[in-house]
Amino acid sequence: MLHPSDARKAAKCRPGLPNRAGAGLLAPMLAPVLATTLAALLGAALPARAQDSGRLLATSGVSQIEGSAGGGLAPWAVITGYGTRDSVGANAHYTLAYLPSFTLHSAGASIGIHDRVELSYAHQWFDTRGAGAKLGLGGGYQFHLDVVGAKVRLFGNAVYDQDTWVPQVAAGVQLKTADQHGVLRAIGARSSSGVDAYLSATKLFLAQSLLVNATVRATQANQFGLLGFGGDRHAGYSLQFEGSAALLLGRGFAVGAEVRTKPDNLRFAKEGPAFDVFAAWFPTKNLSATLAYVALGPIARQGRQNGVYLSMQGGF
């Protein structure tokens, strides 16, 4: 059981690492700019034929919270961007979840190669705002997480296979590294880095204007990995389920809902499943915005964290 003073000691026993609360203002402003610039440079550097933006509007999905193409919470079997099997696509995102006690930011970029392979990077930072002081970490204390993702489409095509029940299926990994090792150890986490592996199946029922996805994830992550990996209650991997359903309401406009179960590894604080209901808008293939109501469950003994989720994305 973490006593606030333990966390304070843990936070203080890292003389080499400054508390990154000071970067709290600059980073959210810079991240989307950097991500969009990266995508634009990538686009400009590729020969014209290499980027055909040839897939249909909205079939890229959006970048989920860990940077993989999918919904908001779950990765899907779709490959990021709009490139067909002859080309390359990319996407950059900035996402904000404003919760009662915390603010979660995610910024990153992803590249889709020949509608087969996806590589992604996302940086998450989790601002504890006033709760940081309550937990003995200091007001505005931040947790950071880097996620490098890779995904391979195994078989199926969510758009074309309208005459079969076969979904588009992909397998992926997310390599996660959290900072704040001392604090994570103090709250009972086993490690500050971990690897999630998942299998996703996406099916578009075009005649019904309905998309569904199911993902099974093997993970040790506490709160996506922000609070480390494994714990004093449960140390190893567990299988978690993520489900999404989206109704296509109009050209480039969809509404839907998601659920994502999470491990409950730490004695220090209970962790539960996350839910969201969302509306996503794709005015063009280069731009999308997602607005959602998220219920991330209890986080770090601060009660249920229900809030607003906003994501802006650019790509090709």
Next chain:
Amino acid sequence: MRTLRHALLLAAVLATAAPAMAAETLYDSLGGQAGIAAIVRIALEIHVNDPRLAADLDNINLDRLRPRVAEQLCALTGGPCTYRGRPMGAAHAGLVITQAKFNAFAEGTQAAMEQLGIPYRTQNRLMALLAPMQRDIVNH
């Protein structure tokens, strides 16, 4: 006696109404023969002006193509037609068709239906029938 007459009348009304109550085919939802002809006319107009497709449609006789595509869509959507044209693979064998071109074709067809005010969900029902043709048509 009056009850019986009413029952018979009701049965007669139901019998006449029954065929109309059967699920409307996509062919009907698209406006039948005239609706499909309009989709094909506008879609091909969009396609020949699409830089991604223009070169492939350069040497195509549109006056001959239009009725054939309309006949195909009519048959595909449950209308009273039989498609007598070539299979999709053979029909496109002389062209280089990428996924991007196939999708550009789909986008133009959607845009045509949009222009005609066809509801989005009805558009998707037609798209769902066209999408699997990718396997036969895309040859590059």
